[in-house]
Amino acid sequence: MTHPFDVLDDDERALLEAEDHPRWCAPMTATLTDEPFSDPDWLFEPKLDGVRAIGIRDGDDVHLVSRNRKVMDRAYPELVDALATAAPPRCVVDGEVVAFERGRTSFERLQGRMNLQDPERARASGIAVYLYLFDLLHLDGMDTTALPLRTRKVLLKQAVRFEDPVRFGTHRNEHGRELFDEACHQGWEGLIAKRADSRYRVGTRSRDWLKFKCVQRQEFVIGGFTDPRGSRVGFGALLVGYRDGSALRYAGKVGTGYGQDTLRRVRARMGPLERTTTPFDEEVGEKGAHWVAPRLVCEVAFTEWTEDGKLRHPRFLGLREDKAPEQVVREPVS
Secondary structure (H helix, E strand, O other): OOOHHHHOOHHHHOOOEEOOOOOOOOOOEEEEOOOOOOEEEEEEEEOOOOEEEEEEEEOOEEEEEOOOOOEOOOOOHHHHHHHHHHOOOEEEEEEEEEOEEOOEEOHHHHHHHHOOOOHHHHHOOOOOOEEEEEEEEEEOOEEOOOOOHHHHHHHHHHHOOOOOOEEEOOOEEEOHHHHHHHHHHOOOOEEEEEEOOOOOOOOOEEEEEEEEEOOEEEEEEEEEEOOOOOOOOOOOOEEEEEEEOOEEEEEEEEOOOOOHHHHHHHHHHHHHHEEOOOOOOOOOOOOOOEEEEEEEEEEEEEOEEOOOOOEEOOEEEEEEOOOOHHHOEOOOOO
């Protein structure tokens, strides 16, 4: 019986390192850039609109863990079950949990699963979820992160039995500019470019991985809200910001992107956090503002930053449970 490592040559085998089975691997992340390119030395992947997930299997012990080390097993029990049969007995894989809306991955659709802590409610939610895998960090007692990306993908495809709901994260060679244009035309979030010979740098934001976004979006900390008007329930707009050292900078108000259920749910989450003083380190000129402790993180889509550092045309996409508010900074463009 063949083993995935049988495809490695002697130089690649020398890059493997024996290690105890990891209980956690912090994911490698990409650097934002605004210059799409084509290059035969790079691979290009669709930027999926979901939640990053590290899959860890050690025999019967199988978990899905978010990028801030939250165990997500109860929200996605069918994915844990699938990984228990599809993945080899001892491995660590990197991927993304997604749900689909009209043929595209949708973070907004996934919101209906993210906060569920009852596996039976999660299964009965009517929201189908899938786990796309795109990297292999550990296999059978060996650290594989020093191998070139292209080799890790070959091992991943050989080691895992891919059938729904576990899917292989496909890529395209060389033609990044054309794929980016196609991605934006089809309504994807964007594109990830990865240097084909690069190693996996655990817990690092690297220029070996680059991301191009069709629409700008990033996480923000919720620091307050305004009163609802007319027939609107819950609140009018969220007041959001980002960390700049120890300061919380105000980035503007987000008044669109909410359904009635979302307005009620987010307002309920903010209730216990209300306080009498602003958490922002600068004046916020919103009449009737209410303040909350800066503990909730949301994702916002927007067209651009204004010259005075505010969001233009922001739209709420959902709450994020997989990133700590202390980690939310204004995402630089390289």
